[in-house]
Amino acid sequence: MAGPKTNRIGLPVTDYRGVSSTLCKGCGHDVISNTLTTALYEMGVEPWRVAKMSGIGCSSKTPAYFLGPAWGFNSVHGRMPSVATGALLANRTLIGLGVSGDGDTASIGIGQFVHMVRRNVPFLYVVENNGVYGLTKGQFSATADEGSRLKDGTVNDFAPIDICTLALELGATFVARAFSADRKQLIEILKAAIAHEGFAVIDVMSPCVTFNNHVGSTRSYDYGRNHEGPIHEFGFVPAWDHPEVGGGGEDTFDVPMPDGGTIRVQRVGRAHDPRDKGAALRLLHEDAESPEYLTGVFYVRAGKPPLPQFLKMVEEPLATLPEARVRPTRETLAEINESYR
Template sequence: MSYLKPDFRHPELPTNDLGYTKKNYEGAISTLCAGCGHDSISAAIVQAIFEMSIEPHKIAKLSGIGCSSKTPTYFLGNSHGFNSVHGRMPSVATGANMANRDLIYVGVSGDGDSASIGMGQFSHAVRRNLNMMYIVMNNGCYGLTKGQDSATSDVGSYSKKGEPNPFEAIDLASVALQLGATFVGRSFSGDKAQMVPLIKAAISHPGFAFIDIISPCVTFNNNPGSTKGYEHVRDHLAATGTVDFVPMRQEISTAYPDRTSQEVTLHDGSVIHLSKMDQQLDVRNRNSALNRIAAYKAEGKILTGLLYMDPDSSDLHDSLDTTKKPLREMDEQELCPGSKVLNNINDSLR
């Protein structure tokens, strides 16, 4: 079997504002199982960044261990990348962000990588409001080690072996909200129309932008009785509404009926439009998001879409008042100004 992607593309492929085609944002051919939802998420990331006309070398993609953490190989092949150890992606992303604040950070993780071994790392990246987009490809199982239930597997959900999960699930979207995440969304790998604008909004958000994407494992967790399988998820989805992301450079116009839409303006002037289906959800209110997630869960439904966003978010660099010039661009004299400056700092702390 060959894993080489052919170089040929149609000569008249559409281009973005930079003159790039989607080929410039693709990666290696996927080695995941045929039909894996993770590949759909990779395609949505490619589509979103292509449409945003971001230069590939301005993006850093990071991951941990798991099926989901293999996916950065399959998108943005011309971007920076780092595959860390299991559950440790958030600390690597934090270090990279501190050294070079000018890059756009895309973190990809899984439900095992974030909700189990990496839960502590995930929690601190959220509370520090690290400026990154953090996607969890959530399939409710450990796909690389033969399908054991993960911490996000719903209580009573049946595994491929036919055994129900006895433990309550960790809802990562709710956890992110409780920890202070300034952007929280949820989607389904089978809904590209919803994923693409969510990803665009998350990338533009100044701070920690979390998207929990349910992505069925076609090999170990797509059986009858599984609450993470394609059939169950499609039958139990409920969307907050239709999300549309409008960059600042485009004319902003809407045609939504009165009292059914909500707008959130980002720091750079871009606007998120939410054509609301759930009239009780206020995307600017953290408690509203938590309550609506719980209400839909009680009905056996999965609430997707934009759940919460703080339009006044300030990221970790703002909180620490760090230098505007990236550390990687500083020379030795700037980074080590001498013992006199160090003594002054120490004296100020006494």
């Protein structure tokens, strides 16, 4: 009798699910949680190696809704980056994955976000971006577009902070944007981000069905569907499929990832090459000036050492180092004492 279907490490998809969501029916965040479940399952990520991190907000509740057997930490509003930085320094074998929102990232948490980017913490940072605060009932966040309207007609007078532009300018090594309703593209982006080494940010437009899904909103499902403009068509070919460079034929080009997988881009439409930072910045600047909502992998850079490697941390988890490796010797203390005599 055949057992349940399993992934490449022999786990059923149920091991990648979490508890039931308590978010509103139709929330974009739930689609992202489900897509993460699929991406992590298909990539064969070991759940017990994953540290799921978050701050505070609707988005920050979602780590409970996928990958139940993983470790989770729902921390302080806007401060997920520092908690994750500490955790990933303490244990290099952990896979860091965080979910944040636009308030949690671009308002209260922007200070920690930019420094996490700067430090190239090995972390997949998903922003579930809906332009409003949900749990506090619908106030604008710092990513809301200028001129967009709340349900009660209030107009946002301030220019938005664009997370991708910010991350790119600060030296992020993987920068992507997605739309939660475009699951087909989101899953490929997530897989590529999982394959990345270093800091990866995915800014996902994730409509708030309760507070920001009306006419006049620039973060609604309708707005997304009518304005999404993919910067390329691509698929992620995982390492175990042994992608050969150029194996997709002349109609594609490959962007190899450090884990042996590859981003295979079709030579159609804009066909953005994510290794081209200048082009990525131009696209993002164009995007800011137009109603179009560009999605895809804007930038990938391999080879920049993530923070633990940069600090030359030992590879083992710090928690289980034997005492002899963390407490200097009696002779060392004698030497220290002598220097103060």
